[in-house]
Amino acid sequence: MLDSEYYDELEIRDPEEREILLFEALGRHLRATKEDSPYFGETFKDVGPGDVKSRADMVKLPITRKSDLPALQKKDPPLAGMTNIAPSNFLRLYQSPGPTYEGEAEGTDWWRLGRAMYAAGIRPGDIIHNTFSYHLTPAGMMVEAGARAIGCTVVPAGTGQTEQQVQAIGHLRPNAYAGTPSFLKILLDAAKAAGVDAGCIKKAVVSGEALPDALRQEFKAAGILALQAYASADLGLIAYESKAMQGLIVDDRIIVEIVRPGSGDPVPDGDIGEVIVTTLNREYPLIRFATGDLSSVMGGLSPCGRTGMRLTGWKGRADQAAKVKGMFVTPGQIAEVLKRHAEVAKARLIIDQKDAKDEMTLLCEATGEAGGEAGGEAQGEARSDDPLVAAVAETLHGLTSLKGAVQLVAPGSLPNDGLVIEDKRRRD
Numbered sequence: 001m002l003d004s005e006y007y008d009e010l011e012i013r014d015p016e017e018r019e020i021l022l023f024e025a026l027g028r029h030l031r032a033t034k035e036d037s038p039y040f041g042e043t044f045k046d047v048g049p050g051d052v053k054s055r056a057d058m059v060k061l062p063i064t065r066k067s068d069l070p071a072l073q074k075k076d077p078p079l080a081g082m083t084n085i086a087p088s089n090f091l092r093l094y095q096s097p098g099p100t101y102e103g104e105a106e107g108t109d110w111w112r113l114g115r116a117m118y119a120a121g122i123r124p125g126d127i128i129h130n131t132f133s134y135h136l137t138p139a140g141m142m143v144e145a146g147a148r149a150i151g152c153t154v155v156p157a158g159t160g161q162t163e164q165q166v167q168a169i170g171h172l173r174p175n176a177y178a179g180t181p182s183f184l185k186i187l188l189d190a191a192k193a194a195g196v197d198a199g200c201i202k203k204a205v206v207s208g209e210a211l212p213d214a215l216r217q218e219f220k221a222a223g224i225l226a227l228q229a230y231a232s233a234d235l236g237l238i239a240y241e242s243k244a245m246q247g248l249i250v251d252d253r254i255i256v257e258i259v260r261p262g263s264g265d266p267v268p269d270g271d272i273g274e275v276i277v278t279t280l281n282r283e284y285p286l287i288r289f290a291t292g293d294l295s296s297v298m299g300g301l302s303p304c305g306r307t308g309m310r311l312t313g314w315k316g317r318a319d320q321a322a323k324v325k326g327m328f329v330t331p332g333q334i335a336e337v338l339k340r341h342a343e344v345a346k347a348r349l350i351i352d353q354k355d356a357k358d359e360m361t362l363l364c365e366a367t368g369e370a371g372g373e374a375g376g377e378a379q380g381e382a383r384s385d386d387p388l389v390a391a392v393a394e395t396l397h398g399l400t401s402l403k404g405a406v407q408l409v410a411p412g413s414l415p416n417d418g419l420v421i422e423d424k425r426r427r428d
Contacts, residue, residue, distance in 0.1 A: 010253060012306060015307050021425045026255065055257070061264075062264075063084075065289075079284075080291075092141070109148070111142040111238070112146075113146030114149035116146070117152075120176075120240075122152060123150065126174075127155065129177050162187065169198050176203045176204065179207075184206065187193060188222060202225065203227075204250060206226050218356075236251075246303060250308045260274070262325070297311065320421045324358045345366070349360055362396055366408050393405070
């Protein structure tokens with residue numbers, strides 16, 4: 001690590017040199033992966049390691065979609081044969097919503113989060129209040145690994161228990177925060193209401209959901225510099241924001257493509273498309289992995305001096321899956337709600353924000369007697385004490401690990417457009 005603004009020399013190397021070295025490494029990576037990973041050995045059976053020498057050659061490699069992981073892992077548990085080591089050789093195994101399963105192998109900062117944290121100003125000796133989940137999902141441990149690599153102390157706060165977390169902030173005085181931006185606002189508001197001084201927090205690495213500019217400015221007014229990290233449980237760090245706040249800089253040890261949704265064809269720089277990631281991770285070699293996220297390439301180099309490719313940030317989903325409070329919600333989960341409640345003929349999940357906090361409402365067309373009752377009321381005014389409403393809300397929470405309101409609506413009132421998840425959150 002450099003004693004400077006940069007985490008290491010990789011961030012400021014010549015872009016052409018980076019590209020050459022990445023694709024030399026990819027050739028070696030493909031060779032090892034075809035030999036050791038049953039899934040990729042079959043997927044790439046018609047592609048030789050020497051066939052992919054440049055970014056233009058990436059189209060020769062088939063895409064693996066994140067949305068397909070649950071089915072692939074169910075067919076070939078636990079990790080669909082995608083790894084280069086046996087599942088028993090991982091340090092930890094995790095479950096994420098979907099459900100999907102991921103492993104963590106031995107190594108310093110295995111998910112590479114330290115780079116994003118360092119860019120946000122986190123330095124050795126900082127105390128980080130980490131509100132990412134430590135339960136089954138790897139998010140909490142991803143921050144832990146990055147913090148260890150830098151030399152920081154971590155408060156393993158996890159999710160929920162707002163009052164207890166505010167007490168810990170007031171007593172332990174952490175100077176950094178890691179978590180979703182919406183929960184940082186909740187903590188700051190709760191601290192103010194409780195008369196607890198949270199002014200110790202001066203820097204934040206936020207992820208898991210969009211950071212609206214209005215909320216960033218609110219943090220700034222509170223004396224907090226909040227910068228974004230774009231990461232996932234399976235891929236680790238994808239891109240991160242520097243203090244220049246002009247795009248997200250792609251991590252130096254992965255290859256990112258932006259392709260036309262539904263295909264593997266690259267789009268011109270500036271055009272919005274799906275984010276495809278190839279990692280050079282020896283143990284879990286995800287190659288041409290379709291994230292389902294939309295973004296675009298920002299031309300030129302960052303004013304901060306880092307020379308990596310830049311993304312314009314998260315622009316939505318290529319499929320109908322959505323990220324709420326850092327957790328993915330999928331059309332498959334909504335379909336499972338219907339499967340478990342025969343009284344519900346059709347449903348649409350509405351995702352919106354109120355006071356910078358994500359909210360979910362499941363609109364349900366009910367059949368039979370329940371449908372008749374809903375039909376006699378204005379849309380969305382079904383009684384909250386209705387047994388069906390309570391049962392569906394419990395199922396939704398169980399499947400997504402997120403709380404959401406449930407409203408019965410009149411039969412035939414939901415549009416016939418195939419939309420299962422409607423995300424109404426503003427992106428500005």
